[in-house]
Amino acid sequence: MCMKKNKYLSIFKEGVLTNNPTFVQLLGMCPTLAVTTSVTNAIGMGAAVIVVLMCSNLFISLVRKLIPPEVRIASYIVIISGFVTAVELVIKAFFPAIDAALGLFIPLIVVNCIILARAEAFASKNPPLPSVVDGLATGIGFTAALTCIAAVRELLGSGRLFAGADGSGGITIFGEWFTPVTIFLLPSGAFLTLGFLIALVQKVTATRLERKRIHDLEMDALEAGYHKTLVRDPETGKIVKRKDLAAIEEVPVALDEMTETDEEDKKEEEGGNV
Amino acid sequence: MSEIFMIMFAAILTENFIFAKFYGICPFLGVSDKPSTALGMGMAVTFVMTISSAATWAVYYLILAPLGLEYLKTIAFILVIASLVQFIEMFLRKNIPSLYSALGIYLPLITTNCAVLGSALVNIQEGYNFFESVVFGFSAAIGFTMAIVVFAGVRERLVLADPPKAFRGYPILLIAAAMVAMAFSGFAGMDFTR
Numbered sequence: 001m002c003m004k005k006n007k008y009l010s011i012f013k014e015g016v017l018t019n020n021p022t023f024v025q026l027l028g029m030c031p032t033l034a035v036t037t038s039v040t041n042a043i044g045m046g047a048a049v050i051v052v053l054m055c056s057n058l059f060i061s062l063v064r065k066l067i068p069p070e071v072r073i074a075s076y077i078v079i080i081s082g083f084v085t086a087v088e089l090v091i092k093a094f095f096p097a098i099d100a101a102l103g104l105f106i107p108l109i110v111v112n113c114i115i116l117a118r119a120e121a122f123a124s125k126n127p128p129l130p131s132v133v134d135g136l137a138t139g140i141g142f143t144a145a146l147t148c149i150a151a152v153r154e155l156l157g158s159g160r161l162f163a164g165a166d167g168s169g170g171i172t173i174f175g176e177w178f179t180p181v182t183i184f185l186l187p188s189g190a191f192l193t194l195g196f197l198i199a200l201v202q203k204v205t206a207t208r209l210e211r212k213r214i215h216d217l218e219m220d221a222l223e224a225g226y227h228k229t230l231v232r233d234p235e236t237g238k239i240v241k242r243k244d245l246a247a248i249e250e251v252p253v254a255l256d257e258m259t260e261t262d263e264e265d266k267k268e269e270e271g272g273n274v
Numbered sequence: 275m276s277e278i279f280m281i282m283f284a285a286i287l288t289e290n291f292i293f294a295k296f297y298g299i300c301p302f303l304g305v306s307d308k309p310s311t312a313l314g315m316g317m318a319v320t321f322v323m324t325i326s327s328a329a330t331w332a333v334y335y336l337i338l339a340p341l342g343l344e345y346l347k348t349i350a351f352i353l354v355i356a357s358l359v360q361f362i363e364m365f366l367r368k369n370i371p372s373l374y375s376a377l378g379i380y381l382p383l384i385t386t387n388c389a390v391l392g393s394a395l396v397n398i399q400e401g402y403n404f405f406e407s408v409v410f411g412f413s414a415a416i417g418f419t420m421a422i423v424v425f426a427g428v429r430e431r432l433v434l435a436d437p438p439k440a441f442r443g444y445p446i447l448l449i450a451a452a453m454v455a456m457a458f459s460g461f462a463g464m465d466f467t468r
Contacts, residue, residue, distance in 0.1 A: 026444055027300075030300070033299060074353075077352055077385070085349060088348070108297075111388045112386075187294055188453070191455055195445045195449040198448065200440070202439075206440065
């Protein structure tokens, strides 16, 4: 049971963070740039994508053994467009304001590469339950990314957050003194915001990788007994400061052995040469 | 006649698919590293989009509308587009292998290019007649081609630039795209109706 939970947790982490569809894989850029003028629109779009992604992943995973590999992409697209049509009709019926704001981007979920990518990379190879979890995780990652972009654009572009889909209401964050930077609501603002956010993500990832690299190096040095300040206590096995453990005098054995064998090798080589 | 010109200019400049409507961003970022490749992709998209505009119009008004199945248009259109792309891929592989090898994996991606499906859906939404649909599909694709070729030119210069480490790769591309989009938003004030 514990193993299973870990598996789902790692699928979740993969979908939301390490393999975020928007910031890391740069999939599905069209809706990402187009609908992020307000947080409400972003969440509406995200919810639609989550529903389609979960349904299509489930369905494709269920029929994965029946679809011949030659026509699999076409079959996936038909399955996906079926679910998209259903979602479109539901949104038209119950949330007309969202439908008007998102426009053609609801039917265009059909050609959103994220959904096809998950179908091809995950649902076609895995059983139904993990596929649904993967759909949910990827969808949440997409929604979170969209919400981030929309929050920046809406805040800087209008000084408000959570305005309704028809552009009214919302919580005013910046007061009267704030002059809205209209460019953030224009198309170029979308490119600009996404560019800076991806740069931020790359910076954070690079810093984390660098920290991990240094940590690994230090651990290696510690195990070999070369670390400047830390050392492993031979009795308890715990990591302690070198100065606290005065009794360390032994030179690492590995070093002596290495030099000896090197010298032997050298002698052999010389003998061979002569 | 002036209506037709209005549709053309709007589709190419003010309502540019890339910089105003955000249809087809994936190939815009994916195949714009050289102007020649970008032009090839643009030509392929122009070809597919013009034909698909005609085909989807016919499917909608001759098959779906008489049967009352308008709500199936997304599914029907994507199938029409997918088979068209398959056909064009076969045609290119046989007759223009150099273009086929240049576009490589991106040809199948035209199927999932929102520009093609988007233009088909816009045609229906705006109620264009057959001729207007074809003109709209063609000029929107020309606008797409122009945007992607212009951006490929900018991108060639970017190769020589030395941005901060975190901005390397996509971020600097997107910021360059923002600059080009700013230039294009200059067209937004133009009104072709008068």
